[in-house]
Every structure is written in structure tokens, then in C-alpha cells.
Amino acid sequence: MTLLEVHCLSRDFTVRGFFGRGNKILRAVDDVSFSVAEAEILGIVGETGSGKSTLAKMIAGIQQPSSGWVSLSGEIVASRDLKLAKPVRAKLQYIYQDPSASLDPRWTLKRSLHEPLVTHTDLSPQLREEKILKLMADLELPSALLDRYPHEVSGGQQRRVGLARVLLLAPKFVIFDEPTSGLDVLVQAAVLKLLRDLRQEFGLTYLFISHDITVVSSICDRVAVMHNGSIVEIGPVNEVLVNPKHPHTRALLAASLRIGGARLTDDPPAPRERET
Numbered sequence: 001m002t003l004l005e006v007h008c009l010s011r012d013f014t015v016r017g018f019f020g021r022g023n024k025i026l027r028a029v030d031d032v033s034f035s036v037a038e039a040e041i042l043g044i045v046g047e048t049g050s051g052k053s054t055l056a057k058m059i060a061g062i063q064q065p066s067s068g069w070v071s072l073s074g075e076i077v078a079s080r081d082l083k084l085a086k087p088v089r090a091k092l093q094y095i096y097q098d099p100s101a102s103l104d105p106r107w108t109l110k111r112s113l114h115e116p117l118v119t120h121t122d123l124s125p126q127l128r129e130e131k132i133l134k135l136m137a138d139l140e141l142p143s144a145l146l147d148r149y150p151h152e153v154s155g156g157q158q159r160r161v162g163l164a165r166v167l168l169l170a171p172k173f174v175i176f177d178e179p180t181s182g183l184d185v186l187v188q189a190a191v192l193k194l195l196r197d198l199r200q201e202f203g204l205t206y207l208f209i210s211h212d213i214t215v216v217s218s219i220c221d222r223v224a225v226m227h228n229g230s231i232v233e234i235g236p237v238n239e240v241l242v243n244p245k246h247p248h249t250r251a252l253l254a255a256s257l258r259i260g261g262a263r264l265t266d267d268p269p270a271p272r273e274r275e276t
């Protein structure tokens with residue numbers, strides 16, 4: 001059954017010229033459509049600047065689309081004119097690339113974990129505490145960490161606290177933006193295992209953005225390949241990565257193999273700009 005539908009989604013940015021002259025429009029995401037089934041993991045790959053994060057942020061309601069819409073369980077959750085209601089936001093969560101971005105450095109982890117429950121639920125302090133402690137145990141986070149600040153725990157622990165903040169709200173759909181970047185291989189494997197287990201336990205559906213084709217192939221059911229703001233190929237991971245049809249997918253795979261499956265490329269795509 002379809003959980004998320006993305007319909008003809010586009011996003012333009014105005015790029016300012018020198019001294020306010022010759023402004024240009026950059027189309028970061030160009031008429032993208034796809035759907036994600038319940039409990040499916042869809043990967044989005046593409047070189048830097050291809051529009052992955054902009055697409056993800058529009059789906060999450062963090063950035064406004066220029067046109068098109070997104071629906072979750074048949075309810076429109078993002079469109080040019082829509083201001084999101086809190087309960088809908090809680091069902092659809094975005095996990096930032098940088099784990100520290102979701103944690104306020106001035107707050108203890110305890111405060112960071114209570115905050116989403118205070119904002120989105122009516123739970124008593126006692127029930128909030130119980131919920132937090134149970135989830136921390138599930139994520140193998142010792143409760144002794146609660147009184148620490150983000151800089152006093154490891155990068156892997158910061159990620160898991162960021163994840164806990166999201167899971168506390170019992171979302172249906174979670175968007176991960178480069179969840180394993182900057183982690184060493186062992187921690188990366190542990191995070192991927194955790195994400196698989198969480199999908200199993202909570203019946204979650206993921207959109208999984210990554211430069212890393214190896215990571216995508218190990219966790220995703222389907223993959224979409226982005227290039228210059230468009231999806232150029234989408235299908236089951238085994239088909240797309242084993243038998244790619246689009247020349248850009250073949251180039252991404254070749255680049256990935258050359259550099260051991262890590263970052264696909266650092267070359268930004270040619271900008272597609274027009275004068276306004």
C-alpha cells in the first residue's frame with residue numbers, strides 16, 4: 001500500500017547577481033514524482049548538488065515547494081501554499097546529516113529528549129521520562145548519558161540520541177539524510193543494523209539519502225538516481241545497481257567503484273540557470 005506520494009515536485013532558488021543585478025533562477029528539483037510503499041526503504045543517490053537534500057526537505061515540510069505536492073496516507077503534507085499542522089509533522093520526520101544539528105549544545109540530552117514530547121504531546125513528566133528511558137534502552141544508550149551535553153558523548157551516541165528524539169514521536173515516515181557519513185566502518189554497520197531493526201520493530205518506512213552506493217545497496221529495497229534535479233532512473237536496488245539503464249547511473253557506479261564505494265564525486269553538476 002502506498003504511504004507517501006510525491007507528485008511533480010519542483011523547487012526554484014533565486015541566485016543573486018553582483019550588486020543585485022542579473023538575478024538567476026536555479027531549479028534545484030525539477031518535476032519529481034514517485035511513491036513509497038508502507039515499510040519500504042527507498043534510497044536516493046546522486047552526486048553533490050543534484051537536489052537530494054532539497055527534495056528531502058520539501059517532503060519533510062522544512063522547505064516550501066515551488067510547485068507540486070506530497071501526500072502521506074492520502075493527506076497532503078507539503079505544497080506551495082500549505083503551512084504544516086503539528087500532528088502531521090510528527091508523523092513525518094527528517095534526520096539531519098549532522099547529528100549535532102538536531103541537538104542544542106546548551107541543553108542536556110535529557111532536555112533535548114523531553115522537548116519533542118512537550119511540544120507534540122500532553123504526556124505528564126513521569127510518562128515522558130518512562131517513554132524516554134525505554135527507548136534509550138532499545139537504542140543501547142545508558143541512562144547515565146541523560147545529564148550530559150552533546151559534546152560530552154560520542155558521534156555515534158549523538159546520532160542515536162537524534163534518532164531517539166524522532167522515534168519518541170512514533171513517526172510513520174523517516175527521512176535520513178546521509179545517516180552514516182563521517183562514521184567509521186564499524187559504527188556505520190552498527191547504525192545500519194539499528195535502522196533495519198527499528199524498521200522491523202516499529203514498522204517504519206524510510207527515505208534514505210546517501211552518496212554511498214554500497215550503503216544504499218545494503219539497506220534499501222528500491223533506489224532512485226538523481227541528476228540535475230531530476231530522477232533519471234528508479235527501480236529495485238538489484239536491478240538498478242546491477243543492470244543500470246541510464247548513462248548517469250552507469251557513471252555514478254563507475255565512480256563509486258573507482259573510489260571504493262565511498263563518495264560518488266565532488267564535482268558539482270553544471271548549473272542550469274536562466275536570467276530573470
Ligand SMILES: Nc1ncnc2c1ncn2[C@@H]1O[C@H](COP(=O)(O)OP(=O)(O)OP(=O)(O)O)[C@@H](O)[C@H]1O
Nearest residue numbers: 013014026028046047048049050051052053054055
Ligand atoms: N538555499 C539555497 N539557495 C540557493 N541555492 C540552493 C539553496 N539550497 C540548495 N541550493 C542549490 O540547489 C542545488 C541542489 O542542492 P542540494 O543541497 O539539494 O543538493 P544535494 O544533492 O543534497 O547535495 P549534497 O550531496 O552535496 O548535499 C545546488 O546547486 C545548490 O547549490
